[in-house]
Amino acid sequence: MIVCAALIAGSVIDVGRISISVFAGQPARSDTTLRSQSLDVSDNLYLISGGGGNSLMMAGDEGVVLVDTKRAGFGKALLDIASSISDQPLTTIIHTHGHPDHTGSTPEFTEARQIIGRDRVRDRLSLLDGRDRIELYYLGRAHTNGDVVVTFPGKRIALMGDLFPGKMAPSVDVANGGSGVAFPETLTRVIEELKGINRIIPGHAVPPPGSPLRGWMTMADLQEYADFTRDFLAAVRDAFAKGRTADEAAAGLTLPDRYKAYALDNAKAYVQAVYGEIER
Numbered sequence: 298m299i300v301c302a303a304l305i306a307g308s309v310i311d312v313g314r315i316s317i318s319v320f321a322g323q324p325a326r327s328d329t330t331l332r333s334q335s336l337d338v339s340d341n342l343y344l345i346s347g348g349g350g351n352s353l354m355m356a357g358d359e360g361v362v363l364v365d366t367k368r369a370g371f372g373k374a375l376l377d378i379a380s381s382i383s384d385q386p387l388t389t390i391i392h393t394h395g396h397p398d399h400t401g402s403t404p405e406f407t408e409a410r411q412i413i414g415r416d417r418v419r420d421r422l423s424l425l426d427g428r429d430r431i432e433l434y435y436l437g438r439a440h441t442n443g444d445v446v447v448t449f450p451g452k453r454i455a456l457m458g459d460l461f462p463g464k465m466a467p468s469v470d471v472a473n474g475g476s477g478v479a480f481p482e483t484l485t486r487v488i489e490e491l492k493g494i495n496r497i498i499p500g501h502a503v504p505p506p507g508s509p510l511r512g513w514m515t516m517a518d519l520q521e522y523a524d525f526t527r528d529f530l531a532a533v534r535d536a537f538a539k540g541r542t543a544d545e546a547a548a549g550l551t552l553p554d555r556y557k558a559y560a561l562d563n564a565k566a567y568v569q570a571v572y573g574e575i576e577r
């Protein structure tokens with residue numbers, strides 16, 4: 298099965314309590330195999346990669362919690378994983394944001410009791426207690442105007458959604474309130490809030506081989522990403538000030554060497570988004 302994330306720009310899929318605007322800026326992915334990985338062998342939190350964005354699943358005492366449901370069509374596979382890690386039903390779904398590669402399967406979870414997205418997170422929301430406590434933060438515009446950071450303070454893990462998709466140029470969904478100009482500031486606010494977190498799961502980074510304890514990204518990687526978006530924005534502003542067009546700015550972009558491993562597939566779209574904002 299191949300489901301393309303880039304369906305029809307601007308169309309809206311109604312999934313009950315949230316509405317999803319389809320965003321063409323996210324690269325379509327054809328990965329169809331889900332892979333579940335315990336984030337700590339003695340713990341109850343699992344990373345599920347493939348099928349869209351990276352998802353987390355927690356086997357809580359009173360039900361399974363799923364953060365991001367992937368593209369449409371993965372509900373059954375995700376429920377199978379849930380029943381392999383817990384006897385409890387899957388009760389709670391959390392969305393990092395509304396894009397269909399993170400929320401597409403949500404309508405397939407007909408038994409879930411609550412679905413939590415940006416509309417429930419004014420600036421912060423806490424769920425559950427003790428080691429299973431989950432905290433959700435909304436800290437400003439970036440990829441969209443509804444990017445929620447999901448943290449598990451007792452496990453010192455945070456899932457970033459597309460606010461930190463991986464080591465790549467950010468994508469900005471302007472039609473859904475995203476902002477390339479605000480992106481670095483929003484990431485700085487996130488870093489200030491994530492005290493005590495030591496592992497960061499980006500929305501689309503490929504899981505590391507070997508031990509998930511050692512291989513996953515850290516706050517240092519998130520800090521580097523904030524620096525990357527700030528330096529990138531400064532380079533775009535500089536090109537704008539020199540009278541270059543967005544295409545010229547994208548073609549002539551030079552970034553510090555420390556970012557040479559970053560994928561720049563989204564760079565041109567990001568430059569265009571920033572130009573659109575600063576030309577206004």
Ligand SMILES: [Zn+2]
Nearest residue numbers: 323394396459
């Ligand atoms: Zn997205």
